[in-house]
Amino acid sequence: MLKGVFSRQKQSRPFKEYYVEWVSTLKNNLLPLLRRSIGGESPTILSTHVEMVHQHFQSYYYALDAATTSDPFQLLSQEWRNSLEKPLLWLGDLHPLLFTHLARSFLREDSPSDTDTDTDTDASSSHHRPWQVALAWRNPSDSLTARMDQIDCGLRLIVPTLSDRLKRAEDAFVDRVVPDWFRSRHRKDAAKVALGADFKEHMEEVVSAFLYANRLRRNVLLDIMSATSVYQAALFLEGLAQFLIGFRDPHLLNALEHCKALPLHAKHCRPRCH
Structure with missing residues (x-):
């Protein structure tokens, strides 16, 4: 009832439809272009495709x-998200710490050969990549490591503060709504x-928190892109794209649903869940 009475002016197109189309463009157009340029010899073309993928993410958050x-x-409801996505959501979308964790995974990479292989049959261009790509994240500079530490530290301060802000808004809403309704309960219009x-x-505060979270996600992506070389950024964006596309992998989703349907003691389910 509240949604019907207090709804804002809505967009004609549900966001879930935009999201499906956005993921499809990332998977079928931008990621293949990025992979081909990663395997090529032209830094200029690679830089162009890196920026295309980056702007695709930025446009998503706008x-x-x-x-x-x-x-x-x-x-708020996010009913259109699947079982793989929902645990990783924070204020409407991916938790921004996922971006820094992914970047740190590259920083901790021990073997350059790990970046040369890909089990995805659509990623044949990722084999035999130029040495600049294969060694992009090897022996990172002190300045890059320090910058990643700064980004991560900033997030660990801001994220709890924003979460607390939303919790305080929810508590204040509950504190107000019952007394205000009770005082005017006998007068329908007044109530x-x-x-x-x-x-x-309350909704204005919720929207404000969500918009701040989106700005935070955009800024973290921009900070990572600014701190990395074109080769490092290319591998980071490729990994991030694979991460998001994997959420909608029907085989992975079916495996997850299969695990959820089985008893907890079913041993043959465990390898699938990991």
Whole structure:
């Protein structure tokens, strides 16, 4: 009922449809282009495709801003997200620490040969990559390591603060809504006005927190891109794209659903879950 009474002006297109199309473009167009340029010999072409993928992610978060402002309810429920995505969500989308963890995974890479192989049959261009790519994350500079530490440290300060801000807003909403409704419960219109004012104020705070979280995600991506070379950025974005596309892998989703359906003591389920 609250959604119907206090809804904002909605976008004509559900965000879930945009998201499906966005992932499809990443998987079928931008990622293959990036992989071919990673395996090529032209830094200029590689730089162009790296920026294309980066801007694809940036455009996604601007679109998420618009969806949050026009209809925050679809992002609060996130019913269109699958079982793999939901545990990793924070304020409407991926937790920004996932970006820094992925970058740190490259920093901890021990063998350059790990970047030369890919089991995906569509990624044949990832074999036999130039040495600049294969060694891109080997022996990172002190400045790169320090910058990653700064980004990570900043997130670990900001994320709990923003989460606490949202929790305080929820607590304040609960504290207000029952007394305001109770005082005006015998007057239908007055109760509606009181509840509507409380709800509007709360949703404005929720939307503000979601928009701040999106800005944080955009900035973290930009900070990582600014701190890395074109070869490092290419591998990072390739890994991030693979990570997101993997969420919608039907085989992986079926394996997860199979595990959920079996008893916990079923031993043959465990390898699938890992």
